[in-house]
Amino acid sequence: QDALDSIYDTNGTIIGISEEELLRYTAKFKELEKVKFSTEQGYAIAGFMKEVEKDNISNGNHVIILNNGRVDLNVRKVDISELDMTIDELIDTLDEWMMEYTDPRYEIKEAIQSAFQNGFVIMAFYNNDLAGITVIIHTGFEVFIPTYHLGYIATKKSIKGRGIATQLLAKAIETANGKISLHVERNNNRAIKLYEKMGFEKSYLRMIYNNK
Structure with missing residues (x-):
């Protein structure tokens, strides 16, 4: 529910990622950026890359949050x-x-x-x-x-x-x-x-x- 609330607050979108897409998009991102990250973190990156491929991301600098968006309080x-x-x-x-x-x-x-x-x-x-x-x-x-x-x-x-x-x-x-x-x-x-x-x-x- 908290994740859904975050999406609602930021006018965000839920992006489905298959296992094949996860492997393909994260491999492409690693090749471009020369970085390492976990499989769990890869879903956020794969979602970003998928939207880039669909031309839904504007040019410029972007921030990818590599966790579930919650904070320690x-x-x-x-x-x-x-x-x-x-x-x-x-x-x-x-x-x-x-x-x-x-x-x-x-x-x-x-x-x-x-x-x-x-x-x-x-x-x-x-x-x-x-x-x-x-x-x-x-x-x-x-x-x-x-x-x-x-x-x-x-x-x-x-x-x-x-x-x-x-x-x-x-x-x-x-x-x-x-x-x-x-x-x-x-x-x-x-x-x-x-x-x-x-x-x-x-x-x-x-x-x-x-x-x-």
Whole structure:
């Protein structure tokens, strides 16, 4: 699923490679570039060479990723004392990463402050750089509604589609001992797909009174 998400994020294409094509294209690439690589890495190169042969690759420099595109992450709960940024900078980051699904700054701030006080915040780090954030709020209930509520989850735009949100959500579910709820925009199909994959089910329609 993570591989499919990566393809979706980058407007990529799935390229089928037969054993015969693998041998032929990798042999040709080795002859041209004088490099060595494993059979597993050869599939990416063979796919590239196949597209070149079909004239689907434009002239210029290209990067071939010789792995499955996933990243090694450090995903952990973070206390406010561990932050290397201000709350305002954290709000800015969430606001940017959530894009069209963001909320007003004062709402994000209230959620973050509540999470650090009574809930928890989980962050994902890649090469010590912040790559994802999850803000979990304590509802104050144990039975009436789930104890925790997922306020926000967002990942760095440049590395979306690599399973970071999945790992953040898995850590949140584990930390909350499964007692967690969330709400999501009805048109955010990508997020809904992730939540359902992780075991969330549609339970009720959330309605908010609008006194206009």
